[in-house]
Amino acid sequence: MAVEVRLPTVLRSQAGGRSTVSVEGSTVGEVLHALVSAHPGMSEQVLNPDGTLHRFVNVYVNDDDVRYLSALDTPVKEGDEVSILPAVAGG
Amino acid sequence: MIPGQVTGNRYASVAMLRMPTEVHLAMVAHCLRGLPEEACGLLAGHLATGEVAGLYPAxxxxxxxxxxxxxxxxxxRADRDAEGRGLELVGVFHSHTHxxxxxxxxxxxxxxxxxxHYVIVSLRDDQPVVRSYRIVEGAIEEESVVLRTHWARAS
Known part of the structure; x- marks a missing residue:
């Protein structure tokens, strides 16, 4: 099923300037892997080489942080919005 | 420098951040309210021109x-709201307390x-100091912060 993925500004140039793209998948992990397959340039900014979520990236399903759900195994359904957000932090 | 000239930073089409005075004041106020901790927030506007239109304290x-x-x-929430207003997130501000x-x-x-755009509000001295930077692949480049009292009056 298709869910909308909201991209951070830093990744939009790799999606033709779009803020959201439609991606197939039934879990957050499937959605993210489908996203980076379609847009390989996003790969290293979203996932680690071992397929886990990059430390400096936050992923939300609608308004919930997937780290407090089931991480990459979190299920998604038609109409959900998966958002990728770079961690904004510093000193 | 020619206005709008592309600098060495390929991401910086204009080496300045233009900001309404209201936004500047609200940003500094949020940082002062956050004392003694560092405060932060996001700026929304137009990346192509370096114009800030609003802020989201966080x-x-x-x-x-x-x-x-x-x-x-x-x-x-800021990203969704900015998009709904025809804007995009253009940067982050945070305070340095010491x-x-x-x-x-x-x-x-x-x-x-x-x-x-990376805006830093220093609260070390009596008067807050606001400066803005581009940060690309580890390289820091300062840009000017230009205040506008009112967009409608800007010419």
């Missing part, structure tokens, strides 16, 4: 005088977007 989840972590849910308005090594290492 919580510093680190609750620290030395570091900040911007609340990611506030980031998400140091210069210059990016710390942590600021540079964790800069999330080379297209963004």
């Amino acid at each position: 919580d510093n989840l680190a609750h620290s005088a030395r570091v900040y972590t911007l609340d990611p849910l506030a980031h998400l 140091t210069d308005a210059f990016p710390s090594p942590t600021d540079v290492a964790q800069a999330p977007d080379p297209g963004w």
